[in-house]
Amino acid sequence: MRYQLVASPDFQQRWFAKGLNRSAARKAPVFAYSRKDTLQSDFVQSRFGLHADAYPTH
DSSP: OOOOOOOOHHHHHHHOTTOSOHHHHHHSOBOOSSTTOOHHHHHHHHHHOOOGGGSOBO
């Protein structure tokens, strides 16, 4: 499955004003549909080496 990041312009400006980087990824909230939903955590882990407990998840 291909994963594509999407966010509203306001969300992008608030959390990624300087781009998507490790520091921003640690602060920006993530929405997971269930505990089985690992698309976001897999992406953040592969790109920035951050485990799911390193950023806010709802």
